[in-house]
Amino acid sequence: MRAGIPELAKRLRNREISAVELTKAYIDVIEKLNPTLNAYVHLTYDTALKAAEQADQMLKDDDAPMLCGIPMALKDNICTDGLPTTCCSKILKGFMPYYDAAVWEKLKKQGAVLLGKTNMDEFAMGSTSETSCYGAPLNPRNTDYVTGGSSGGSAAAVCANLAVYTLGSDTGGSIRQPASFCGVVGLKPTYGAVSRYGLIAYGSSLDQIGPLTNSVKDAAIVFDAIKGGDKRDQTSVDYDYGSSLAECLDRDVKGMRIGVAEEFFDGINPEIKSRIEEAVKLFERNGAVIESIRLPALKLSLPVYYIIACAEASSNLGRYDGIRYGHRTSSYASIDDMIVKTRGEGFGDEVKRRIMLGTYVLSSGYYYAYYKKACLIRDEINREFDAVFEKCDVLIAPTAPNTAFPLNYKSASPVEMYLSDICTVPVNIAGVPAISVPCGEDNKGLPIGMQIIGRRFDEATILQAAHFYEQSAGKVTGAYEGGAGI
Amino acid sequence: MNYEIVCGIETHIELATKTKIFCGCTTEFGGEPNTHCCPVCTGQPGSLPILNQKVVEYAIKAGLALNCKINTKSHMDRKNYVYPDLPKAYQISQYDEPLCEKGYIELDSGKRIGITRIHIEEDAGKLIHENGYTYIDYNRSGVPLIEIVSEPDISSAEEAREYAEKLQLIMRHIGISDCKMQEGSMRCDVNLSLRKPGDTHFGVRTEIKNINSLTFIQKAVMAEAERQADILDAGGTVVQQTMRYDEQTNSVAPMRDKENSDDYRYFPDPDILRFSIDDGKVEEIRASLPELPFDKLKRYVNVLGLPEATARQIFKYRKVAEFFEGALAEGAGVKNTANLIVGTIFSNMDTEEEKELFAVRISAAQFAALVKLADEKKINIGVAQGILQKMLDSGKPAEEFIKPEDLVGISDEQLESLCREAIDANQRAVDDVRNGKEKAINVMFGYIMKKTGGKADIRKAEDILRKLIGL
Numbered sequence: 018m019r020a021g022i023p024e025l026a027k028r029l030r031n032r033e034i035s036a037v038e039l040t041k042a043y044i045d046v047i048e049k050l051n052p053t054l055n056a057y058v059h060l061t062y063d064t065a066l067k068a069a070e071q072a073d074q075m076l077k078d079d080d081a082p083m084l085c086g087i088p089m090a091l092k093d094n095i096c097t098d099g100l101p102t103t104c105c106s107k108i109l110k111g112f113m114p115y116y117d118a119a120v121w122e123k124l125k126k127q128g129a130v131l132l133g134k135t136n137m138d139e140f141a142m143g144s145t146s147e148t149s150c151y152g153a154p155l156n157p158r159n160t161d162y163v164t165g166g167s168s169g170g171s172a173a174a175v176c177a178n179l180a181v182y183t184l185g186s187d188t189g190g191s192i193r194q195p196a197s198f199c200g201v202v203g204l205k206p207t208y209g210a211v212s213r214y215g216l217i218a219y220g221s222s223l224d225q226i227g228p229l230t231n232s233v234k235d236a237a238i239v240f241d242a243i244k245g246g247d248k249r250d251q252t253s254v255d256y257d258y259g260s261s262l263a264e265c266l267d268r269d270v271k272g273m274r275i276g277v278a279e280e281f282f283d284g285i286n287p288e289i290k291s292r293i294e295e296a297v298k299l300f301e302r303n304g305a306v307i308e309s310i311r312l313p314a315l316k317l318s319l320p321v322y323y324i325i326a327c328a329e330a331s332s333n334l335g336r337y338d339g340i341r342y343g344h345r346t347s348s349y350a351s352i353d354d355m356i357v358k359t360r361g362e363g364f365g366d367e368v369k370r371r372i373m374l375g376t377y378v379l380s381s382g383y384y385y386a387y388y389k390k391a392c393l394i395r396d397e398i399n400r401e402f403d404a405v406f407e408k409c410d411v412l413i414a415p416t417a418p419n420t421a422f423p424l425n426y427k428s429a430s431p432v433e434m435y436l437s438d439i440c441t442v443p444v445n446i447a448g449v450p451a452i453s454v455p456c457g458e459d460n461k462g463l464p465i466g467m468q469i470i471g472r473r474f475d476e477a478t479i480l481q482a483a484h485f486y487e488q489s490a491g492k493v494t495g496a497y498e499g500g501a502g503i
Numbered sequence: 504m505n506y507e508i509v510c511g512i513e514t515h516i517e518l519a520t521k522t523k524i525f526c527g528c529t530t531e532f533g534g535e536p537n538t539h540c541c542p543v544c545t546g547q548p549g550s551l552p553i554l555n556q557k558v559v560e561y562a563i564k565a566g567l568a569l570n571c572k573i574n575t576k577s578h579m580d581r582k583n584y585v586y587p588d589l590p591k592a593y594q595i596s597q598y599d600e601p602l603c604e605k606g607y608i609e610l611d612s613g614k615r616i617g618i619t620r621i622h623i624e625e626d627a628g629k630l631i632h633e634n635g636y637t638y639i640d641y642n643r644s645g646v647p648l649i650e651i652v653s654e655p656d657i658s659s660a661e662e663a664r665e666y667a668e669k670l671q672l673i674m675r676h677i678g679i680s681d682c683k684m685q686e687g688s689m690r691c692d693v694n695l696s697l698r699k700p701g702d703t704h705f706g707v708r709t710e711i712k713n714i715n716s717l718t719f720i721q722k723a724v725m726a727e728a729e730r731q732a733d734i735l736d737a738g739g740t741v742v743q744q745t746m747r748y749d750e751q752t753n754s755v756a757p758m759r760d761k762e763n764s765d766d767y768r769y770f771p772d773p774d775i776l777r778f779s780i781d782d783g784k785v786e787e788i789r790a791s792l793p794e795l796p797f798d799k800l801k802r803y804v805n806v807l808g809l810p811e812a813t814a815r816q817i818f819k820y821r822k823v824a825e826f827f828e829g830a831l832a833e834g835a836g837v838k839n840t841a842n843l844i845v846g847t848i849f850s851n852m853d854t855e856e857e858k859e860l861f862a863v864r865i866s867a868a869q870f871a872a873l874v875k876l877a878d879e880k881k882i883n884i885g886v887a888q889g890i891l892q893k894m895l896d897s898g899k900p901a902e903e904f905i906k907p908e909d910l911v912g913i914s915d916e917q918l919e920s921l922c923r924e925a926i927d928a929n930q931r932a933v934d935d936v937r938n939g940k941e942k943a944i945n946v947m948f949g950y951i952m953k954k955t956g957g958k959a960d961i962r963k964a965e966d967i968l969r970k971l972i973g974l
Contacts (some may be wrong), residue, residue: 096549109548116542118549208510222773250551329773332583335592336546340639352587352637379583379768379969388770 108363118215136170190441197466330377566603
């Protein structure tokens, strides 16, 4: 059984292992496995070892934070001062920010040891991590399959134990879906619960940073460490969660009202559907009240998501012009020519596709037909979620309509790929929190994820429900063979 | 043929807040290129804007001073366009929910020029073209601006100038901007079309961008009106385009277009929450507004009784008006105060800028002390002017320069002390007087008259001398 964060923290404090030794152990495994898995795109061993030494100093104090000395990784779109941050895009190759993202600043202060930056879809646009300019990461469960995306490298790193935990970002499912494909836990917090300062923007009104971990408890610990308002992010909220969420996970589900919406199960792979239904029954057997509810606007979530996310992306990505940072084309006739060529060379096809979509839906004459209408439907989806949460404490749904795709399987059909986000995007549109927990495997042995969705800022309840399931269901997926063995 | 001018002016004004609109960087003008910058105002990936509340407050001040309605609910939009001086490739501005709407400026004629809207936005950086290269200085990037859009109510070059001049005056008075047109902290774009008198629809308009002086506004309107009239007279049509005014040739010519067509793809900035301003805040800002310049002018004329020409010279410079009113508060009289400012102090200031800056080396209280001597007719006005000039040159108070001979009259105390001096200096004559030589008193009169330049009251002096000598 792989050690969780509390266990590792205990061993570090008991001097069974030092942070430097722990870090070296992870570096050894990364060296062995990463050439195949491609979970990391930038390795930061030197700074990791220095941080580990400092962590060992900090650990001499009994009050050292829980995450002190624990090796971890960040998605490549989270800014790290003096370390590469490229969004896995050619246009940002060589880019090193001179500032830290708010989440990294927090973790660094707590003694976190950063092993490197993880692979992802270019600018977080994709569902397989195959749009990365560094090539796709492979699913450690079966390397013929994708990790999911966009936080595929973060999910693979946790799955293969190349990091104790990682941070990802979730705009339309980018934490939960790869977590589900790789059989790990992924938490997408409430919009505003975690500062976005230093997260390179894709869809600003949807983006949220969250943890990928090997257990619900670990997810709660990491969420505790990164949550909170930030004066550098106006959309962040200094919500008072009371105590640490990791310490309040043990709760039985008796009386918990669980909503199940049939709209979430439309077109879902039957194997996945039956696994989720079994999980719901487990809750019911333990005293939860199952409510059958309706979310009619859900079917509009996909177009709403792709309109809003692409609109925001088209504006957010305008700044990559080769003038101040990142890639610049080598020869050009004029400034306009330089910008056009730089962007033409620097962005991959999926990014270009979304920039064009976004530009189109915002252009005059189409604004009201697309963007404005999408915003109105977004309000309606919010109202439906609000109404549902009057009756239910949480919703249970699949994380994805399918398990991991074979590599290169769907890259040819963007629309089919977009459809696979159907279960996750409504959560981002509504800004509510959701967690994906492993809940079994399909006939190919690929993990299935269950999604538990909660009220805004009620991460506590979804973590409790997920923790309960994790503890009661027992072993639902085969453990990954290999990894750091810690 | 005669045409009617239909003209509206868009004015960009840099706000004098200490920090930029979305970050903590200084707004100070100048500085080595790219030293007043941070991740936010250079659009680094991952950075986020935080709206400076002072900017909102200043814009509301501007709105209230221009008789606008304040929208208590508002938001920021992104205006997307690509240009190297714009580091995010969008400008954060306001599109459909400007902070202020529906105000006006009243011209001297009593005609009101409507203000359509005032919104807040960020300035862009500056391109510097040098030895075949283009450099970018982002110090100005993120400096807060308000854009004030007028209705097309302006119908002459003179009105255009007066509108801009009044706007500048009001903005300076409420202290939200220095409105220096040559430094770019106030920039005007003029929209102009012509129509036949009586026509109700507008003609095709052109926009003259970035005019940087009040005189040029007037000249540009005239030049453009003539150009359009020539086209129309020749049976042609005016092309809607962006123009540039060339002050050297006093002519207007089309500008090279930045983009083929502008589609700014405005949408609400998701990084900045919608904001609301409560009515209490608006009232608080209203209460904090100083007396507006044209109210001041009216008061100077109607209440203080200043001639309008003099009042106009004082009210239009905020610091001058403050100095003037400061002196009055110290008890100086209106007429002498005004005349000494306009006559003497202004003779030291050649330019409008100097008057605007009003860097005098004496305080209003020191100035008032001098004026009061003139008010009380202790010195005549010509003497006061001379002393004032010396005060301005040295920064020293009036008493340093007043010689006894400057005094028109001499106070009883001064006279008494002079009499004592005369007695001390002329003991023989005093003895003679005591011994019955009455005429010997003339020696002392001579002394006093010499000291006062003949200004002492001789009968009073005699009384005092007799008393002191004990006759």
